[in-house]
Amino acid sequence: MSLKFLVVKTCVFLLFSIHIAQAQNRYELNSDWFCNPIKETKANGYQLSKTSYKLKKWMPATVPGTVLTTLLNNEEIPDPFYGMNNEKIKDIYDTGREYYTYWFVKDFKESAKSGEQVWLNFRGINYSVDVFINGEKVNKELFKGMYLRKQFNITKLLAANGENRLAVLVHPADAVGNPNGGQGGDGTIAKGVALQYTAGWDWIQPVRDRNTGIWDKVFIEKTQAVNLKNPHIVTLVPGKRTPGTEQKPATIQVSAELQNTQATPISGTLQYELDGKTISSPVTLSANEIKEISLPDFTLENPKLWWPNGYGEQNLYDLDLKFSINGTVSDSEKLSIGVREIQTSWNEHTRSKQIAVNGQKLFIKGGNWIISDAMLRFSQARYDAEIRFHRDMNLNLIRIWGGALPERPEFYESCDKYGLLVIQDFWMSGDCNGRWVDPMKKEDQWTRRQYPDDHELFIQSATDAVKMLRNYASLAIWCGGNEITPPADILSALKDSILPKYDNTRWFIDYSNSDEMSYNFKGGNGDGPYGIQNIHNFWEERTWPFNSEIGSIGTGDAVSLKRFLPKENQVIPQELEGTEKVEDKVWSYHKYIDYANFLEPYGTPTDMEDFATKAQLVNYNQYRGLIEGFSSHMWDWYTGVIIWKTQNPWTALRGQMYDYYLDPNACLYGLRSGSEPxxxxxxxxxxxxxxxxxxxxxxxxxxxxxxxxxxxxxxxxxxxxxxxxxxxxxxxxxxxxxxxxxxxxxxxxxxxxxxxxxxxxxxxxxxxxxxxxxxxxxxxxSLKKTSLTAEAKKTSATQIELILTVPEENTVAFFNRISLIDTKTGERLLPTFFSDNYVSVTPGGKKKITLSYDKLKTTSAQIEIEGWNVPKQMLDIN
Known part of the structure; x- marks a missing residue:
């Protein structure tokens, strides 16, 4: 079964939603795009962008999306996440950049009324582009940079009849890197300001187009003469607060950039509404001026505070910010804000930083996050599901790894909703950026230390990312890079210029395993170890006092494995002596980490199903033991721990609490149990x-x-x-x-x-x-088989209550996996959220479990239960 079929069928996650913070009049261009490779396109941008030009044999394009996503959706390539299919797709290093250079064209209806300004907004294109509308070139200079938002005023370029055509030529990164098997391939992928993992890593194979494309949202926005952009909300919560009590006041500070599009001065009012109050200030803008305006501080009485997961409610306020001219709104932004304050201090006892929110210190239990999807198929629904899983694991923080990207606003919206603090890395890694000697790298450490080639582009991108993300309550910490600081001039810009000016309320770590975060008393890298460990180690072997990365195994069960392993590769993985690989090439290709001899105490596995079942027992114990071991030494040895890692953006066979299809394995529930508040x-x-x-x-x-x-x-x-x-x-x-x-x-x-x-x-x-x-x-x-009585009933349009009982005279019904099944297809319904899973019921005992599935109202479903000593049973839902 193909990955494409599964994702569409079970998740329907290719629908892109509109960001909560909407402008006054904005819509997304996310359908009816067409594309063609440059090598097959004879016309230029001036010709292509005229509606009279016929797009003969052009392919329907996925926007937002990458070239590879479009090719997959048009069945031009096989699913790269299935088996060895990725080897069948041409790599850009071998083909040359032109092979993945594409034209993207979109027809749209729009016209500007008198006094209106129409803006074309790109939230992310990889890597450099030229933009044309109606036979005119929009950008005067080549627009370059994967992480830069770009806004163009296209009012004067719109057609008189409202029939418009947009044509965008997207070039891949200048340096695509040799995917030679190293971390980030030969390292040259880091010469640009973009994703480093796309040249391959120890948890993923190379992404063949290096994520070339219009990968993030495209908007049309309409304003009047003044454009309001980059609002900045700061919430100050002094003192030590307690959730759920009467609160002393908090201070709200609001500012925004105002752009006068006219050749004459304009006067108006900048104001916002919050908690039933209006705060305003008169503003005068010079001709064509862009100016940042700060409103008077507002004292919010008895605020409903935002708290991290497990400590209190995630209260959010609606804030309506607008600029008006003579009572008419020129532009506005609606935001959702959490009132909270992040504090950090040095713990002299542990010799590490500790984090506090609203004056209350938190023991950090976190997960490292790569990216939601390696092919950048992002959606609000998938983000929500993944962050909800992290909430359900009783974690309170997610760190976004530096080889990826500034996460999308929709990611942060979900973190705000579920109470997950975020460490956001900037885009460096010790592997590509020269921390270590590495024979796989093309250039020496001195050269790699100065990557990327364009420091100014990195600084511009960092500035823009800060402006885009700084209003989210969940964003707690900025980090200079993964296991290495940026080059000196970039580091100085971040520490001394960008963050003090644009976001001066958050902690900045110079790099992820820095002594500033956690004193590295053992030497080495300041993080790890990785791979499976004896559970005793977590309790008795002291590691770094705020460990930014400590990892282990994470293979899914047999149902998960069969989704992407061809039948002939559904085997027990056998380790090749002296290597990290196994005999089966597909298991190795998907980066399997061996379980060593940890399955043997349960009996030697007889086939893949037996292997996967016993792996879940080890998964559960491994992650429960990890988090319990760290918790047992909180504030003595440790101030926090961040697991490497909690999710995979493709079908990897390591380090994950749920698989790419959003199907949880026992890691999630072991961690959930061990992390109980x-x-x-x-x-x-x-x-x-x-x-x-x-x-x-x-x-x-x-x-x-x-x-x-x-x-x-x-x-x-x-x-x-x-x-x-x-x-x-x-x-x-x-x-x-x-x-x-x-x-x-x-x-x-x-x-x-x-x-x-x-x-x-x-x-x-x-x-x-x-x-x-x-x-x-x-x-x-030798545990005897036993019976398990189960009853299930719908309690709402999205929830089921399941009751499990075992007769008094029986033995324990051990380690039962619960699944929600589509009665028509026999497939698991994903994502389903369980209040608990892999549960054991004692003689005479009872377990109540809640299942949540959003489409329960329109789906015919049954519950499947199967345990270590409990035969599989299918249960109807009352």
Missing amino acids: IHAMYDPVKHNIMIANNSFEQQHDLMLRLTAYDMEGNSKLITQVFNYIEPSSVRQIMSVERYIEELGTENGIFLSVQLLDVNQELVSDNFYWLPDATGNYSGLQ
């Missing part, structure tokens, strides 16, 4: 029970209940005792070593670790499976 956990090294409190409040009268179960289902209550724990802290409660030795030596045991509040409601529910004295899961290998 208030969490009881088992230390596998010292055999202690601990409680971590990530809230700002002391937790009183928490009942800790510890229960052991043998493989027959017999239970033993170890303890049931009240506890308390201070805010933002971790506390050791008791040792269970004696019980583990007594009960689990022969076959291993199950250990249920729960916290209940005074209403006897579960606050934390953690279920461990512990090996026998030899380190094997012998009890699991």
Whole structure:
């Protein structure tokens, strides 16, 4: 089954939505585009941009999109994410740049009424372009730079009859790089200001067109004489605040750029409305002047504050900013803002930075993010799903890796919505930009250290990115680059000019694993390790005090694997000795990380399905153990950790909590469990029970209940005792070593670790499976089959409540995967969000799980349940 079919069928994520912050009159040009390669186009831009020119045999184009996306959608190339198909697509390094140089043409209806100004806005084109409208050239100079927005006043170029044609010639990057297998290929991809991963990395194969195209949105915007742009909202929240209480005032500071398009001075009023109040100031602009105007500070009484995930509500205010002339609105912007303040300080004990929001320090539990889709097929719906998954993992931060891009406004809208703080890297990497000696690189370190070739373009792009993203509450930190600082002049521009002038309220880290962020007392790179580890390591081996990257495995289950592995490659991966590769070329091509001998304690896998099932057990334990180990040392060893990585933008076989198709694996739920805001956990090294409190409040009268179960289902209550724990802290409660030795030596045991509040409601529910004295899961290998009773009912147009129970006389129904299935096709419905998954139900116990799926109202669905010792069953939904 092709990737294209799956994405369209299950996700329908190629529909592009309009950004929340809309101008007064703006619409997107996102349909009825056509394209043609330059080598097959005889006409020039002056001719092509006339509506009289016939576009014979031109191909329908995807805009926003890349050349490769258009070719895929027209079935001119095979799915590059499936099997070895990417090898069948010509690489730009071999073909030359002209092969992927394309004309894009769009007809549109528009005219300007008296006094109106019409603007053509590009939010991103890769890499350099010439623009024509109605037989006229729009840009005087070549428009270059993947990350630069560009606005053109096209009022005088519009046709009198309103029938217009736009023609855009898109050239690939000047240096496309040799995809020779190195990190970023031969490194020369970094000579431009663009994505470095497109020449290949250790988690992705090369993107053949290097993402050439009109990759981001194109807008037509209409204003009157004055154009309002780049609004800047600053929220100041002094002191230490507590969520959900009466708040002292906050200060709101608002400014914006105003552009007078006329050859005469103009006077008017800049104003905004917030919380029922109007704040305004008179403005006079000289002829053709562009001027930044600041409005008076506004004191917002009892503000509804914005808090990160797990700490409070993500309150947002609507702010309507507009410029009026004699009472008539010339231009306006509607924004959604969160009132909050980010603070940072140096923790002398851990020797690392710690982050606070509204005066409250946060223990950072984050994930590294690459990009939503390697072919830049972005959408609000996909962003929302991915950020929701991060919210569901109980994370509070996402770091955007420096080999990618300034993330899109729609990404930040979702982070604002779900409460994920963001570290936004600028576009450098230690691999391409010269930190290390690397025989795969074409040029030496001294040369690479000065990449990109055009420093001024980088500085312009950084300035524009700051202006585009600075109003989002979720944006917390700027970072100079991935594992390396930018060259000295760029670094100076960022630190001393751009950020002080355009965004002076956020922390700037000079590079991602800098001593400024986390003192590197061990030497080396200041991050890692990567790959699968013994869970004990997370608890007893101290790593960097604010670890920006620590990674592991992440293979999906058999259903996920079969989506992109051809039948002949659906095998158990066998490692090639002395390498990071495996025997099967498709597994290696998709960057599989080996599980070493971690599956063997569950029994040697017999086929791919068995391998993938046992991998989920390891996935769950690996990520639960990682986050628990770091949490057990919060504020002592650590102020935060960021997992490398939580998602993949293509069909990779490593480091992911959900796959490219938005199908979660057990990593997500292990991490979700281990990251509970208030969490009881088992230390596998010292055999202690601990409680971590990530809230700002002391937790009183928490009942800790510890229960052991043998493989027959017999239970033993170890303890049931009240506890308390201070805010933002971790506390050791008791040792269970004696019980583990007594009960689990022969076959291993199950250990249920729960916290209940005074209403006897579960606050934390953690279920461990512990090996026998030899380190094997012998009890699991011989665990008896058991029955699981399930009932499901719709509780809304998008939600299902699932109740699972096990008879008292049975054994544990262990590690059950729940899926929502399309009854017509038998395929999983994606994305589906689960309140929990890969769940175990104890004898006489009950589990309630909520499933959420947006299209439930129009879809015929069933629930599929299958566990380690529970036969697969299909369940109708009442």
